[in-house]
Amino acid sequence: MKHSILFLVITTVCLSCGNDDTILNSERTLPPITQNGANTFGCYIDQLLFIPRDGDGTFSTNDNAMIFWGGGIDNDYNEIDVHDYNSEKTASLLMHIQGLHDNGIASYIVNESNGQNGIDGLNHTYMHCRVWRKDVGNxxxxxxxxxxxxxxxxxxNLNSGIISGTFSGSVRNYQEPHDTIQITQGRFDINGFTLPDANFQ
Known part of the structure; x- marks a missing residue:
C-alpha cells in the first residue's frame, strides 16, 4: 500500500512539473471558421498546430502576434504577418495577398515567394514561413x-474592417528545395480596426 501511495505522489509531481507551454499546447486547438471579425488565425504547418501568441517585447511594448496591413500603389497588396512569440521552437508565417481591394471575395492562387515582404516581395500572392525543425536542430x-x-x-468589407478566409498550400525549403512541407486547414477572421488591441495568449 505504501508503494502505491508513493508511486501516485511521484506520478502527480512529475505530471505537474511540465512547463506551461506543454500544458497549454495540449489545450490549444484551431479556431472555428468564422466571418465576424473575431481576430483569430490558425493552421497546421507540417502537421503541427500553429496559432498566434503575443510576446513580452522590449521597452514596455508587446510583440504583436498578428499584424494585418496594406501597401503599395493604391494599396494594391495586403499582408497577414503571424508569429508565435511565446512558445519554444515554433514558427512564423506571412501571407501576401495581391489585389485584395480590387478582387475582394475570391480565390487567390499562391505563387512563388522570394522570402521577402512588402515592397521587397513579388507582385503576386504568395506565402512563406519559418519553422523549427527538430530533426536538424534549427x-x-x-x-x-x-x-x-x-x-x-x-x-x-472595408467599412467594417473585416477580412476572413481559408488557406492551404505547399512550401519548400529555401536551401533544400526537395524538402517540402504542407500548410493545411488554415483559417483567419480579422477585424483590422480592433486587431491592434487583440490579445493572443
Missing amino acids: YQNYLSYENSGNITITSF
Missing part, C-alpha cells in the same frame, strides 16, 4: 512556389 525557411496553394477570401 529554424528553416520555407517558401511557396508556382501554383502551390490557395487563399480563399470568404468575407471582405
Whole structure:
C-alpha cells in the first residue's frame, strides 16, 4: 500500500512539473471558421498546430502576434504577418495577398515567394514561413512556389474592417528545395480596426 501511495505522489509531481507551454499546447486547438471579425488565425504547418501568441517585447511594448496591413500603389497588396512569440521552437508565417481591394471575395492562387515582404516581395500572392525543425536542430525557411496553394477570401468589407478566409498550400525549403512541407486547414477572421488591441495568449 505504501508503494502505491508513493508511486501516485511521484506520478502527480512529475505530471505537474511540465512547463506551461506543454500544458497549454495540449489545450490549444484551431479556431472555428468564422466571418465576424473575431481576430483569430490558425493552421497546421507540417502537421503541427500553429496559432498566434503575443510576446513580452522590449521597452514596455508587446510583440504583436498578428499584424494585418496594406501597401503599395493604391494599396494594391495586403499582408497577414503571424508569429508565435511565446512558445519554444515554433514558427512564423506571412501571407501576401495581391489585389485584395480590387478582387475582394475570391480565390487567390499562391505563387512563388522570394522570402521577402512588402515592397521587397513579388507582385503576386504568395506565402512563406519559418519553422523549427527538430530533426536538424534549427529554424528553416520555407517558401511557396508556382501554383502551390490557395487563399480563399470568404468575407471582405472595408467599412467594417473585416477580412476572413481559408488557406492551404505547399512550401519548400529555401536551401533544400526537395524538402517540402504542407500548410493545411488554415483559417483567419480579422477585424483590422480592433486587431491592434487583440490579445493572443
